[in-house]
Structures are given as C-alpha cells and as structure tokens.
Amino acid sequence: MNLLLLCRPGFEPETAAEIADWAARREIAGYPQAERGSGWVRFHDLAAQQENTGADPEEEAGRNTARPALPPRNLIFARQCVRVLADLPQLDPSDRLTPMLAALADTPWRPFGSLIVEHPDSDAARPLAGLARSFGNALRPALRKAGLLSASEDLQQPCLHLCFFSGTHAVLGVSQPRGERIWPQGIPRLRLPKEAPSRSAQKLEEAFQILLRPDEREQWLKPGMSAVDLGAAPGGWSWILTRHHIHVTAIDNGPLADSLLATGLVRHLRADGFSWQPTQPVDWMVCDMVEQPRRVAARMAEWFAHGWCRRAVFNLKLPMKKRHAEVQANLADFHAHCAEAGVAVQTRARQLYHDREEITVLAWS
Template sequence: MDLLFYCRGGYEADLLAELEQALGQKGLFGYAKMSKNSAFLRYCLPQHNAQPYSLESLKAINEQVPTLEKLVFARQKLHVLADIEFDSEDRISTLLKMFDAHALPMFSDVFVEYPDSEEGKQLAKFCKKFTVPLRNKLRQQGHLHKKPSNNQPFLHLFFQQSGKCIVAISIVNDRSLHHLGIQRLKMPSAAPSRSTLKLEEAIHLFFNERQASALFSQGMRAADLGACPGGWTYQLIQRKIVVEAVDHGEIAENLMATGLVEYYSQDGFLYKPQHSNVDWLVCDMIEQPTRVSELMLQWLETGKANACIFNLKLPMNKRHKVVAPILSRLEKALNDRFSEIVIKAKHLYHNRDEISVLIIVNTQMISSYKENKR
C-alpha cells in the first residue's frame, strides 16, 4: 500500500521525518520514494500491500495513518491505486482498462495534477487540456457522478511526465479539496502587503465558513504584533474587528482611515493589550521561532488573548526537528493550564520558510468552533 503526499519543493525530507515519527507512534513502518525538490513524497506501507483495494479497505487503512490535518508539511494525502505508463496517445482508453480491471467506486470528480515544481509546471498545460475530455469520458462510462460532491471520493491522476502517471484516490474528510492541494487567493488591491495572503489562507484552512463567521465577528478586538505595513491587520478589519496594531513602522493610511485600527509604536515583545485582553492575537514577526512561541504562550496562559494565529520562521534545514518540540511544548503547557484547547499547524502555500499555527483556549470560542464544524 502506497501513500502519495504533496508538499512544497525542498520540504520532502521534513515531511518524511514528520510522517515517520507519526507512523512509528502507531507501530507502522515503511519506506519512502522521493527526491529533493520534487514537491511530493511516496510512502510504502508493506503491511498493507493486498491488491486490489476496495473503498472500505482504503478507509480502514486511512484510519491507521496520520490525517492530513495533523501533518504540518503535507498539502495533499492520497492512496495510490496504480501506476500507468501510456504506450500510445490514447491515454483515456488505457485508463478505462484500469477501471475494468479493478472494482473501483464511482468518483465525485477527477483531478489531473503534477508536482508543484519547475519541472512539474511544464506539464500544467497538458494536464489542463487532458482534464475536460477525461472527465467527460469517465462520466459517459459511469465512473464519475454527474455533479461533483465533497461527500464522495475523488480520483487523482498525478503526472511526472506526459507518458506516465500515478492513479490515486482521496478519502472524504481527509484531503484537500483544491487542485494540487493549493488554495489560490487573489491579492486584495487595498491590502498594503502580500503577507495578507498568509493570514487569509490560514483562516480558510483552519476554519470552514461557518466557523470563520462565528469566530471573527464585528465587535471583537485583536492585537497584531509586528503589524506594519498592515497585511494581517487588513484581514482583521475586513471582518470588522478592532485591531491594536503594534510596530515601530508605519501602518498604511487606508487602514487607519477605517477607524478600526489603533496604532501603537512599541516593541511587540513588551506590549500589553489596552483592555486587559483581546479575542485574537496575531503575529508575523521575523524572530526566532522559540522566542515567538514563548510570547504567544505567555499571552494565552495569562489571559491576555483568547486565541492566536502566528507564524514561526524556520531554518534552512531540518525544519521538522525545530518545529516538533516547539509544538509539543505549546500543546503540553496549554493542556496543563486549560481543560480544552484547539491547536493546529500548517506549512501554507503562501508561507515560505515558516509555518502558521492556530491556538484557541477560550471555552466559548472552542464551543462555537465545535458547533460550527459541520
């Protein structure tokens, strides 16, 4: 049984280290097939090598391996069904033969994908052209539902070259719904910096629409440490949240004109909230990750913040080795202090050498988060 993961190019080793640690804790061991900067990782679990696979057996295996949500460095998680090499230009007929040979379920949709690497991007045009005729043919043959649904499995064709692909399946509630596992966002014209996309993507990833609407609402207060020129502040005021913007730099004038921004020219590590506490603390300061994480922990433990989203800057190598103990320290300290917490971390598409972390400790906010989960 092989698993296929997508990631940012250059982070394959970090994803492997993270995956092996998580699998080892469950007594599962295997081996990886990967290369540096390939932007994907294939992992074989010899314990589960029975063929052919049923959807039920795939779901059973999936429950034993880490979820995509738990893997910081993975963008997508798939189960490999077959490897196909095309000996003619009629790729669709070759794929249909695979359907005839295996008892595959009906799929909700098909994604024709490629590595998010310079080499992979050369396949983008081919994959885009191939998707529509393939989707139409699969529907004609009864292999795809007429309308896509997030409650059904997706079929994925992952091309490394035009004559060769990995056929895989993604499991409901344990996958990214986006092509290549990447949520594309449009840069807002009024935002003062592209860093705004980091917080926007984090909110989209960590919350569904109902959760985001409930947890980022008018009347809330937030503190943005290292705010200037205001990329993250922009996302908060779009949600009608009053922001205490803290930085020695300058906040964009159009943000100040909204009346929702209170500017404080102070050191983010020394700042205290104006009204004893805030609903949200956000931080994208360029600082050592341990120093930032300890600052976030202090705000949460002392009640100065109910929840936070922050970025941890990473070293050039062995990022998992740096990140894992920091996340473990945060989780343990907060579990010792609070009856319940929400903590998530992800290497986002709009991040570079950094990860984004969400933590909620406020009881009411956690209840709202859970109530609006579905």
C-alpha cells in the first residue's frame, strides 16, 4: 500500500526509517521518499505500483469489493499515517471538487465516518491552513450528497483525509477508525491555562490524549489514585495529574510552583529521582528528567521490576544522530530489563507535538 505520513519537520529521516522497517518486517517491497524540513514522508509500495500499471479493469473492480488493509497506528515518529487513495498533483483552483469526487467514486470504504482536511506542519505549508479550513466546509456536504460520507460523524468507521501540499496539489487518503476524534495533522488542540506551572504540562496532557484510548482514560485516571512525579520541578506534570484529582508525590530537589502546592493534592519531597524509592506501590509514575535515555529507560524498568507502579509515562531524550536506532535500542533495553525480572510490560510511544528532541512512552503492566 502507498502511504503518506505526517511528522515533525526535521524528523523525516526517522519517519522514513521507521516505515521502511515496518514494511520490511511484513515483506512489503517498497521505498520511502522524504524531503528534509517538509513535515511529510511518502512510502511507495512497488507491488501496488505494478498492479496499478498493468491491472485489468474487471480484475481491479473485483478487488475493490473488499476493503484492503489500512496503515499502521503504532508508529512513533508519524503523527498521521494514511493509505493513499489518490494523488492529485494538477488541481484546477476553480474546481478542485470534481476530480476529488471522481477519485473516490469506487472507493471500497464508502461511506467514510469522518473527514480531516490538513496540510504538513512546515513553514512552507502553514499558509494552506485557511484553504484547508474553507475547503473542508465545502467538501463535507458534497461528499454526503454523493454517499461518500456518513450523515453524521461516525468514529467507528475509517476516516477520509485530504492533505494539501499546495493550492493545486492534494492527496486523498484513509486511516483506521479509532473510536475517537482524529485531529488535523495529528496535533490535538490544547490550551495551557495560565495557572499551569510550566509549558511542559502540555506534554503530559497530550500523552494522555494520544497514547490512551477513551476507555483507558476513564479507567486509569480516576480521582483518588496515587502517583509519583520524578524530577517534578516546577510541577507541570504533577499539575496535570491533580487536574484528574490524583494524589501526587513530587520528587525533586528544586522548588515547586505555589499554585501546585495550593491544590492540596501534592506532597513535595526533596530527593533525587534516580535513587528515591516509594514505600508502597502507586497507580502512576511519570518522569520527564533530562538525562541520558538509556539511563532513564533502565530506571523506569526498575520501577516495574520492583512493582512500584502499575503504569508510567516517561520521556526519552534523543541524540543528534541515529535517533530511530537509539529509540529502538532504548525500548528494547526497557523490555529486556522488565523481562529479566519476570514482569510483562506493554508500551506505546510517540513523538508528540509538544515534544522536541524526545519521545514519550506509555508503559503498563
């Protein structure tokens, strides 16, 4: 399958390496196409191209009666990953709608449950935001009239994506149903309240939105739960936990914001996050310490090995080079340490919008 992946500008090589590894493990012959700073990567499936080049029209129509496979959801560096349905490089600005409807006429996914109109998150593409917003308002009723979009939003059905690269070039694609809203560009729109101790609070809030399913957020973030925040100062991550009415033990030799202590849900202990140990297990451990990623991964594994926490969110800082390889090595080390202790731990990881040179990992036992 041909894929379009949207990512943080500058991380196209990591996204390309990750999708190439994914394809190789599934014996999909193809190659990634990336342009530094563009915010996108294309994966070209050679088998799909050969089929499209020499396909018999009747055989092709027969294949369209069943839904083909959809792209993966568990990539780390890709914020959005869609299966390409049509590449439209020569759109007429006076009538973009007609060729799009024609390209979707025989799609096996009709009707789609929702529509996302987006553009890459790059300096060059940001001026397309107005076009994406206005064109989406025109496209939705046209899709519904053609029977291509459900009458109301259905988050259990595949999502149709329209990604503008310019005013005359767009790609139509489809992504897996998630049972929850999908954000344009894969970026949740979060507001930082003025009382938040730091902007890092948005990292944990985004992690809960992206890495947890709706049912998990409901079950795993309940009032009265307990948490430890390693390297807490000035308290952004602890503050997010208190917003869920979770009791927090904040571990840091530095000071915490007065607004955080005023919640009455935080106990501050001046200690080193790499040596402090809890006296009893907690529901959550979170960590955003600036340290070598392998050391952080080993410390996180120690928490699970000793049964000190049930779930964790932590950040792994990235090196300047070979970042994809380093991420894979760090996660492999984390799982290996847990396995040595006889603890089965599952993980999800993503480079979030509010991350910079790091990734965020969710782990649970």
